[in-house]
Amino acid sequence: MPTLKYNGMYWTRKGPGGVGEMTRGMEITVTDEWCAQYANRINDEFMLTGYEAHADEGNDGIPDPSWTVANIKKWLGDEGVEIGYGYKTKTVLLGMVEEHLNPSASEPLVEEVAEVAETQQENTME
Numbered sequence: 001m002p003t004l005k006y007n008g009m010y011w012t013r014k015g016p017g018g019v020g021e022m023t024r025g026m027e028i029t030v031t032d033e034w035c036a037q038y039a040n041r042i043n044d045e046f047m048l049t050g051y052e053a054h055a056d057e058g059n060d061g062i063p064d065p066s067w068t069v070a071n072i073k074k075w076l077g078d079e080g081v082e083i084g085y086g087y088k089t090k091t092v093l094l095g096m097v098e099e100h101l102n103p104s105a106s107e108p109l110v111e112e113v114a115e116v117a118e119t120q121q122e123n124t125m126e
Contacts, residue, residue, distance in 0.1 A: 001029045001050060008045035016041055039068050044087055063097045065090070072097065 006013060006022040015022040017038035019030065035051040042048055048068065063072040072093040076083055081100050083093075 002032065002035050003027050003049050004030050004042075005047045005049070006045060007047055013045065016046065040066060040090075042068060042070075044069060062101070063094060065094065069093060076100070 004015065004019065004022075005027040006015065006024055008024060010024070012021055012023050014020070015028075017030075017034055019028060019034075022028070030048075030051075032051065035048065039048055039051060048070070063075050067075075067090075069088075069090050072090065073083060073088075076093065076096060079100060081096060083096070088096075
């Protein structure tokens with residue numbers, strides 16, 4: 001059975017998905033149905049173990065909004081992407097995935113613009 005553990009900075013906090021008040025270090029058992037509904041809403045203060053989300057939009061193994069924050073972080077780490085310290089939202093992590101898969105190519109664009117400008121200048125001089 002999957003378990004949910006609270007690791008936040010406060011001594012107590014209301015748990016996600018109606019599980020009630022949780023104390024730091026407290027671990028509770030949750031159902032697969034609960035996980036299917038709330039796993040994507042769990043933030044870094046909670047750790048969900050024993051559950052693998054079965055949803056993968058596109059079934060391609062690339063993180064998407066259906067993935068949990070923990071699984072996205074694991075994927076980024078496996079890919080060698082430096083996540084750094086501090087809180088990262090799922091949106092930020094997905095942005096890091098996108099940047100890793102499609103690195104920005106700003107330098108070649110600058111060179112291309114310079115070449116076009118030179119060509120235009122040469123054409124006007126003729």
